[in-house]
Amino acid sequence: xxxxxxxxxxxxxxxxxxxxxxxxxxxxxxxxxxxxxxxxxxxxxxxxxxxxxxxxxxxxxxxxxxxxxxxxxxxxxxxxxxxxxxxxxxxxxxxxxxxxxxxxxxxxxxxxxxxxxxxxxxxxxxxxxxxxxxxxxxxxxxxxxxxxxxxxxxxxxxxxxxxxxxxxxxxxxxxxxxxxxxxxxxxxxxxxxxxxxxxxxxxxxxxxxxxxxxxxxxxxxxxxxxxxxxxxxxxxxxxxxxxxxxxxxxxxxxxxxxxxxxxxxxxxxxxxxxxxxxxxxxxxxxxxxxxxxxxxxxxxxxxxxxxxxxxxxxxxxxxxxxxxxxxxxxxxxxxxxxxxxxxxxxxxxxxxxxxxxxxxxxxxxxxxxxxxxxxxxxxxxxxxxxxxxxxxxxxxxxxxxxxxxxxxxxxxxxxxxxxxxxxxxxxxxxxxxxxxxxxxxxxxxxxxxxxxxxxxxxxxxxxxxxxxxxxxxxxxxxxxxxxxxxxxxxxxxxxxxxxxxxxxxxxxxxxxxxxxxxxxxxxxxxxx
Amino acid sequence: xxxxxxxxxxxxxxxxxxxxxxxxxxxxxxxxxxxxxxxxxxxxxxxxxxxxxxxxxxxxxxxxxxxxxxxxxxxxxxxxxxxxxxxxxxxxxxxxxxxxxxxxxxxxxxxxxxxxxxxxxxxxxxxxxxxxxxxxxxxxxxxxxxxxxxxxxxxxxxxxxxxxxxxxxxxxxxxxxxxxxx
Numbered sequence: 250x251x252x253x254x255x256x257x258x259x260x261x262x263x264x265x266x267x268x269x270x271x272x273x274x275x276x277x278x279x280x281x282x283x284x285x286x287x288x289x290x291x292x293x294x295x296x297x298x299x300x301x302x303x304x305x306x307x308x309x310x311x312x313x314x315x316x317x318x319x320x321x322x323x324x325x326x327x328x329x330x331x332x333x334x335x336x337x338x339x340x341x342x343x344x345x346x347x348x349x350x351x352x353x354x355x356x357x358x359x360x361x362x363x364x365x366x367x368x369x370x371x372x373x374x375x376x377x378x379x380x381x382x383x384x385x386x387x388x389x390x391x392x393x394x395x396x397x398x399x400x401x402x403x404x405x406x407x408x409x410x411x412x413x414x415x416x417x418x419x420x421x422x423x424x425x426x427x428x429x430x431x432x433x434x435x436x437x438x439x440x441x442x443x444x445x446x447x448x449x450x451x452x453x454x455x456x457x458x459x460x461x462x463x464x465x466x467x468x469x470x471x472x473x474x475x476x477x478x479x480x481x482x483x484x485x486x487x488x489x490x491x492x493x494x495x496x497x498x499x500x501x502x503x504x505x506x507x508x509x510x511x512x513x514x515x516x517x518x519x520x521x522x523x524x525x526x527x528x529x530x531x532x533x534x535x536x537x538x539x540x541x542x543x544x545x546x547x548x549x550x551x552x553x554x555x556x557x558x559x560x561x562x563x564x565x566x567x568x569x570x571x572x573x574x575x576x577x578x579x580x581x582x583x584x585x586x587x588x589x590x591x592x593x594x595x596x597x598x599x600x601x602x603x604x605x606x607x608x609x610x611x612x613x614x615x616x617x618x619x620x621x622x623x624x625x626x627x628x629x630x631x632x633x634x635x636x637x638x639x640x641x642x643x644x645x646x647x648x649x650x651x652x653x654x655x656x657x658x659x660x661x662x663x664x665x666x667x668x669x670x671x672x673x674x675x676x677x678x679x680x681x682x683x684x685x686x687x688x689x690x691x692x693x694x695x696x697x698x699x700x701x702x703x704x705x706x707x708x709x710x711x712x713x714x715x716x717x718x719x720x721x722x723x724x725x726x727x728x729x730x731x732x733x734x735x736x737x738x739x740x741x742x743x744x745x746x747x748x749x750x751x752x753x754x755x756x757x758x759x760x761x762x763x764x765x766x767x768x769x770x771x772x773x774x775x776x777x
Numbered sequence: 778x779x780x781x782x783x784x785x786x787x788x789x790x791x792x793x794x795x796x797x798x799x800x801x802x803x804x805x806x807x808x809x810x811x812x813x814x815x816x817x818x819x820x821x822x823x824x825x826x827x828x829x830x831x832x833x834x835x836x837x838x839x840x841x842x843x844x845x846x847x848x849x850x851x852x853x854x855x856x857x858x859x860x861x862x863x864x865x866x867x868x869x870x871x872x873x874x875x876x877x878x879x880x881x882x883x884x885x886x887x888x889x890x891x892x893x894x895x896x897x898x899x900x901x902x903x904x905x906x907x908x909x910x911x912x913x914x915x916x917x918x919x920x921x922x923x924x925x926x927x928x929x930x931x932x933x934x935x936x937x938x939x940x941x942x943x944x945x946x947x948x949x950x951x952x953x954x955x956x957x958x959x
Contacts, residue, residue, distance in 0.1 A: 259835055263795075264834075269790070478791075479798045484801075528809065530807070
């Protein structure tokens with residue numbers, strides 16, 4: 250490490266996130282090309298992302314390719330790098346982004362688009378693709394947000410639509426073959442790969458066939474992941490067990506962009522999970538899927554894993570479970586001593602609205618589940634709802650409060666309920682993509698109404714900032730004319746917009762008003 | 778069951794690991810190395826690991842002390858090698874022994890402070906204080922402080938000398954009599 254960097258690290262908060270050197274890190278000496286795998290949020294968030302770990306394993310599995318990680322520095326580190334004139338670098342070998350052959354961003358959240366531009370600029374790379382010369386790195390993007398790449402299309406050379414693990418290998422092959430033919434030819438060849446969208450050719454992204462890995466049992470899985478040496482959002486081993494979701498709730502983007510549903514066999518999942526645990530030394534393994542209850546071999550898998558985990562004090566966590574009796578037997582097995590909180594996602598308060606959004610959950614299911622849970626010793630339940638759903642009336646909001654009060658009465662002892670309400674965001678490629686979003690004022694009125702009717706010392710009400718959801722909506726549905734606004738927000742904001750403390754609605758409103766016609770003075774969307 | 782005290786070095790990138798991070802890194806490393814530790818009882822069992830006098834964030838050390846209770850009667854030989862294969866860059870276990878002294882008996886430290894000045898000459902008379910020796914190194918000065926009381930923070934000493942950049946390294950742990958603390 251050079252002294253210039255040492256001087257910087259001595260002054261910044263949590264320097265451990267800028268050094269690499271973790272167990273499982275791969276540093277390649279001989280290399281033909283360096284792929285900077287970037288995540289436009291902090292180390293702590295990015296290192297908890299399964300996609301990053303999968304691509305890291307796939308790319309470093311290729312001979313001659315060095316895949317190195319790069320995350321968004323916290324504002325104090327950003328300022329230090331700028332004032333010292335040190336370009337943003339990869340963790341493995343401190344290589345400036347500008348010196349890498351390919352820069353790949355994983356985009357998972359709309360509000361992180363400006364952070365991608367901050368990283369490019371800090372790394373010495375011109376944010377606009379048109380401003381980059383022949384020798385500049387190829388900038389590519391993948392992740393769930395590429396279902397609508399238009400808002401950031403002017404900054405990237407290409408987007409990968411769908412699962413990345415196969416297409417990235419084809420992309421590297423093609424890059425090696427055609428890199429010496431100049432960027433235009435290279436992009437033309439890359440555009441031939443299924444799942445690749447090259448904005449400069451002005452095609453229709455909807456015509457690009459989304460890629461989906463066929464068999465999760467044989468695709469590369471990171472059983473020797475990088476293990477952070479500092480605390481990250483999720484300190485645990487993640488074991489993917491299925492991709493896609495059979496439920497088809499009409500607002501859910503993950504369901505429609507991860508189709509078809511694919512299962513990993515319990516045998517493969519158990520083998521991979523145990524290998525990852527042995528490698529990482531983590532004390533928790535999380536079975537990852539969009540709907541764990543729909544995994545056909547859940548009983549067998551948990552039995553095998555518990556045999557391994559119990560004597561080693563390793564926790565098994567099962568997210569996204571449906572409220573039914575099988576679940577409770579399972580939870581009883583999994584949680585021997587600690588009764589952790591339970592979480593349900595009814596999404597809507599009334600049966601009518603739940604049916605309308607295709608959420609297959611009845612009030613009876615919820616109440617039975619809560620009664621069973623409270624009888625078994627649980628004392629708190631968290632409920633997730635969405636407000637502003639298409640067709641929602643105030644009656645549906647009252648139904649949320651009614652449901653919460655009914656649940657309170659399910660327990661013989663005192664129980665606590667958290668009601669959490671997010672705001673509906675119509676996302677592209679979902680059945681609700683053309684539905685309007687409630688204006689900010691309307692969402693805020695609904696939040697106030699809920700707060701008033703949920704007044705009870707055993708109910709805690711939490712809600713999402715409607716202004717954030719509104720910006721999410723504009724970005725999710727946006728077109729390429731958003732580019733100047735995104736860059737201006739990146740340059741003028743004080744920090745990452747995905748973080749509440751830095752979210753600057755006034756700045757977004759100002760830039761979106763100046764740079765496009767998508768927002769009005771009152772902050773209402775065009776479709777609202 | 779057997780108590781064990783490891784001496785380890787924390788240098789290079791590992792200097793930037795906080796105390797809590799370091800404890801967790803070791804817990805995982807024991808797990809990876811297949812060295813079973815005794816767990817606490819209760820609702821949330823966790824292995825009993827303690828660092829005798831953790832060095833401040835950013836400081837390097839060649840004499841950090843980690844106490845654990847091994848679940849089995851392992852021999853100490855081979856433990857270091859197994860652990861070192863499981864530790865991240867910058868953390869290296871140097872020895873494993875039965876703890877001899879109590880944590881409270883650790884009183885003094887031998888410390889090295891490297892000082893760098895950008896184009897200005899330090900007030901060298903400041904470097905000449907009791908128990909200290911100094912020498913020129915590439916681009917700066919190196920100050921060695923013997924038997925510095927553990928209550929004094931070397932950061933304050935380094936900063937009092939107004940360098941543009943400094944490094945602190947722990948060299949040796951000492952007991953009340955100035956003998957090596959083990």
